[in-house]
Amino acid sequence: xxxxxxxxxxxxxxxxxxxxxSAGIAVFEKGVxxxxxxxxxxxxxxxxxxxEGKPEGxxxxxxxxxxxxxxxxxxxxxxxxxxxxxxxxxxxxENYAELKEFLTEKGYSFVSRTDxxxxxxxxxxxxxxxxxxxxxxxxxxxxxxSYALGILFxxxxxxxxxxxxGSPLIVGIGGSEYFIASDIPAFLKYxxxxxxxxxxxxxxxxxxxxxxxxxxxxAVKKQTQxxxxxxxxxxxxxxxxxxxxxxxxxxxxVVKTLDSIVTDGVPDFSDIGLxxxxxxxxxxxxxxxxxxxMYAGIVGRYAVExxxxxxxxxxxxxxxxxxxxxxxxxxxxxxVSQSGETADTIASLELAKSRGAKTLAVVNVKYxxxxxxxxxxxxxxxxxxxxxxxxxxxxxxxxVLYLIAFRFAYARGIILENEMRxxxxxxxxxxxxxxxxxxxxxxxxxxxxxxxxxxxxFFIGRGFDYALSLEGSLKLKEITYIHSEAYAAGELKHxxxxxxxxxxxxxxxxxxxxxxxxxxxxxxxxKARGATIxxxxxxxxxxxxxTVDIKLELNIGGELDDMLLPLPTVxxxxxxxxxxxxxxxxxPDKPRNLAKSVTTE
Ligand code: M6R
Numbered sequence: 001x002x003x004x005x006x007x008x009x010x011x012x013x014x015x016x017x018x019x020x021x022s023a024g025i026a027v028f029e030k031g032v033x034x035x036x037x038x039x040x041x042x043x044x045x046x047x048x049x050x051x052e053g054k055p056e057g058x059x060x061x062x063x064x065x066x067x068x069x070x071x072x073x074x075x076x077x078x079x080x081x082x083x084x085x086x087x088x089x090x091x092x093x094e095n096y097a098e099l100k101e102f103l104t105e106k107g108y109s110f111v112s113r114t115d116x117x118x119x120x121x122x123x124x125x126x127x128x129x130x131x132x133x134x135x136x137x138x139x140x141x142x143x144x145x146s147y148a149l150g151i152l153f154x155x156x157x158x159x160x161x162x163x164x165x166g167s168p169l170i171v172g173i174g175g176s177e178y179f180i181a182s183d184i185p186a187f188l189k190y191x192x193x194x195x196x197x198x199x200x201x202x203x204x205x206x207x208x209x210x211x212x213x214x215x216x217x218x219a220v221k222k223q224t225q226x227x228x229x230x231x232x233x234x235x236x237x238x239x240x241x242x243x244x245x246x247x248x249x250x251x252x253x254v255v256k257t258l259d260s261i262v263t264d265g266v267p268d269f270s271d272i273g274l275x276x277x278x279x280x281x282x283x284x285x286x287x288x289x290x291x292x293x294m295y296a297g298i299v300g301r302y303a304v305e306x307x308x309x310x311x312x313x314x315x316x317x318x319x320x321x322x323x324x325x326x327x328x329x330x331x332x333x334x335x336v337s338q339s340g341e342t343a344d345t346i347a348s349l350e351l352a353k354s355r356g357a358k359t360l361a362v363v364n365v366k367y368x369x370x371x372x373x374x375x376x377x378x379x380x381x382x383x384x385x386x387x388x389x390x391x392x393x394x395x396x397x398x399x400v401l402y403l404i405a406f407r408f409a410y411a412r413g414i415i416l417e418n419e420m421r422x423x424x425x426x427x428x429x430x431x432x433x434x435x436x437x438x439x440x441x442x443x444x445x446x447x448x449x450x451x452x453x454x455x456x457x458f459f460i461g462r463g464f465d466y467a468l469s470l471e472g473s474l475k476l477k478e479i480t481y482i483h484s485e486a487y488a489a490g491e492l493k494h495x496x497x498x499x500x501x502x503x504x505x506x507x508x509x510x511x512x513x514x515x516x517x518x519x520x521x522x523x524x525x526x527k528a529r530g531a532t533i534x535x536x537x538x539x540x541x542x543x544x545x546x547t548v549d550i551k552l553e554l555n556i557g558g559e560l561d562d563m564l565l566p567l568p569t570v571x572x573x574x575x576x577x578x579x580x581x582x583x584x585x586x587x588p589d590k591p592r593n594l595a596k597s598v599t600t601e
Contacts, residue, residue: 019595027060070113083124300401340368448579
C-alpha cells in the first residue's frame with residue numbers, strides 16, 4: 001500500500017495552482033490520528049514533516065487552505081479537530097456564527113478563528129450515538145454555505161468519510177485504493193477513474209472498499225467515469241511555467257474544441273438541445289461569468305450581436321445574482337467558466353433557472369457544478385488549466401461563442417448556410433494565426449522588457465479590441481502586479497486622460513479596421529500628452545510618423561475576418577503579460593492573493 005503522507009503531499013502539490021496560504025495533513029498512524037499543519041507553502045510543510053517525522057499510515061486527509069475566516073496561521077490551518085472528529089473543509093460555512101453560539105452553549109470551545117472548526121465540533125456533537133454516517137447527515141442538515149469535507153472519526157481507524165455541497169469533490173477509484181480530491185490532477189497519476197458526489201451525498205472509504213450514501217443514509221450506486229485528461233497535460237513537460245505551456249497549447253485546443261462542435265463544416269448544437277428553433281425564439285441572451293470568462297463573454301456579445309442581431313447583455317456574476325435581473329423564460333443565459341465551480345456563477349445559474357430562463361454552460365471541467373446543473377452544456381476542450389491566469393480556457397471559450405454566433409445568425413435567417421460554412425472555415429484558420437504569434441514571441445518579449453519597470457499603464461481599443469484590452473489588462477495586472485486599466489478608446493477623454501503623462505505606456509489594440517481611424521485619433525490624443533504608444537495591429541497597418549513607439553504586427557496574411565482577430569491578438573497580450581511577470585521575478589503560475597477556482601463569494 002502507498003504511504004499516505006506522500007500521496008497527500010503529492011496530491012496537494014498537484015493542486016497548488018488553486019492558490020493557498022497554509023497546508024496540513026492528518027493520517028491514521030497505528031490507529032491514532034496524527035496531524036501536521038503549518039502556515040505557508042508546501043515546502044514549509046515538507047520541512048515540518050522532516051522535523052517532526054512524517055505520520056506513517058495508509059489512510060488520511062490533507063488540505064491547502066486559502067484564508068477566508070481567520071488569518072493564515074498554524075492554528076487556522078486545516079485539518080481541524082474537536083472531540084473525536086478531524087476534518088478538512090473547502091468552502092464557507094455562512095451560518096458559522098450562530099452554530100458557534102449553539103455549540104458554545106453546549107460546552108464546546110474553539111482554538112481557531114475559522115468557520116471550519118465549527119463543522120468538526122458539530123460532527124462531534126451529533127456523534128453522540130457513535131454513528132459516523134448519522135453524525136454527518138445531521139451535521140450537513142445544519143450547515144448553510146458551501147462545503148467539501150474530508151472527515152476522520154478517531155473511533156474508526158483507516159476510514160475516511162467525505163461529503164460535499166457547492167464545493168467540488170470527486171472520488172478517485174483505483175484498483176484497491178481510493179482518493180478524494182477537489183480536482184482530478186490530485187490523483188491522476190494513480191487512476192483516471194472517478195465518481196461524482198451530488199450535493200449532500202456521502203462517501204465512506206476503508207479497507208473493504210468504497211460506499212456511497214444519499215442524504216438519508218441509503219446506499220446508492222455510482223457510475224464510474226473516466227477522465228479524458230492525461231498526466232502530461234497536467235505537467236509542465238519541459239516548459240518553465242504552466243502558463244507558457246498553456247499559451248502554446250492554444251492552437252491545438254481550439255481545433256479540438258471546434259472539431260467537437262462542427263459537423264459537415266457547420267456548427268451543430270442540436271445534440272445538447274440548443275436547436276435552431278430555440279435560437280430563433282430566444283428574445284435576449286445573457287452571458288454571465290467572472291474575470292477572464294466574463295471578458296470572453298464580451299467578445300461573444302460583440303460576435304452574437306453583430307451576426308445574429310439579438311440583444312446580448314454581459315453580466316458580472318457577482319452582480320447578476322443580487323441585482324434582481326429582468327430575466328425570464330424567453331431568455332437564454334450562457335454561463336461561461338473554466339472551472340465550472342465559481343461560486344457567483346453557480347448562484348447566477350440557479351437564479352436564472354429559478355426564473356425559467358434556458359441555461360447553457362460553456363465550461364471546461366465536465367464534472368463541475370455548472371456543467372452538471374445547466375439545461376445545456378458545451379464542453380470546452382482546453383484540458384486541465386493549471387496556471388492561475390487563464391489563457392487557453394479563454395481562447396476555447398471565445399471559439400465556442402463564435403460558433404454560437406454563426407449558428408444563431410443562421411437560425412434567425414440572417415445568414416445562409418454558405419456564409420455559416422465560410423465563417424466556420426475562417427475560424428479554423430485562427431489557430432494558424434495564433435501559432436504565428438507564438439513563433440514571433442521575441443516581439444512580445446521585447447515589449448515586456450519595456451514594461452518591466454513601469455508603475456502604471458493603460459490598454460485601449462474599440463469594439464472587439466476593447467474586449468481584448470480588458471482581458472490584456474487583467475492578465476498583466478494579475479501576474480505582474482503592475483497597475484493597469486483598460487478603456488474603450490473613445491472613453492478615455494472623458495476623464496482618464498488626465499492620468500496620462502510623459503512615458504506612460506498605452507497599449508493600443510488596433511486590429512479592427514472599421515474603427516481604426518477612430519482608434520488612431522485616440523492614440524494621437526494620448527501621444528500628444530507624452531504617452532509611449534505600443535500598437536498591436538494587423539500586418540501592414542500604417543500610422544502617421546511619430547505616433548507609434550513600438551509596433552507589434554500580427555501576421556495573419558489578411559485572410560482572417562477582423563471579427564476573429566481576438567484569437568491571435570489575445571495570445572500576444574498573454575505573452576506580453578507572461579514575459580513581464582518573469583522579468584519582474586514573479587512566478588506567473590501562482591500570483592499572490594489569487595486562487596484558481598473562486599469557490600467562495
Ligand atoms: O473558473 P472560472 O472561469 O469561472 O473563473 C473565473 C475567474 O475567476 C477567472 O477567469 C480569473 O479571473 C482568472 N484568474 C483570470 O486569469
